[in-house]
Amino acid sequence: MRPRREADRIRVRGIRGVDFHVVGPTRTCVGCRKRAPASELIRFVAAGSGDDLRLQPDPNRRLPGRGAHLHPDPACFALAERRRAFGRALRLPGVADTGMLAEHIRVVSIPLGTTDDTAAVAASRPSKVGRPR
Numbered sequence: 001m002r003p004r005r006e007a008d009r010i011r012v013r014g015i016r017g018v019d020f021h022v023v024g025p026t027r028t029c030v031g032c033r034k035r036a037p038a039s040e041l042i043r044f045v046a047a048g049s050g051d052d053l054r055l056q057p058d059p060n061r062r063l064p065g066r067g068a069h070l071h072p073d074p075a076c077f078a079l080a081e082r083r084r085a086f087g088r089a090l091r092l093p094g095v096a097d098t099g100m101l102a103e104h105i106r107v108v109s110i111p112l113g114t115t116d117d118t119a120a121v122a123a124s125r126p127s128k129v130g131r132p133r
């Protein structure tokens, strides 16, 4: 009943010869300037206009407009703020309020405690080995 062969088709899709690994697209953290998988970074956009600009976290990556990325790490946030990387990354005409983004990072950077990921991965490993060359 179970389709066994189908799973073999899901392999790494070629992504235009760039040095992406299996992780997919990478983005640059505006704080520490390191590249990381987009899924590990927080996307944020500028909301409002004029004197009412603010940085808005976009955890679902759905907000329109120019976005920038940051590690969910208060240290990266502080770095970005100190070198005014937010305004440059988002091409803001003025200074944006960073309160919302700061709060979001503070919340998500709290450790969630221990996980059993390693055990789960080991248990779900398919036993099929010896792929033909």
Ligand SMILES: [Zn+2]
Residues within 6 Å of the ligand: 029, 030, 031, 032, 033, 034, 070, 071, 073, 076
């Ligand atoms: Zn960073």
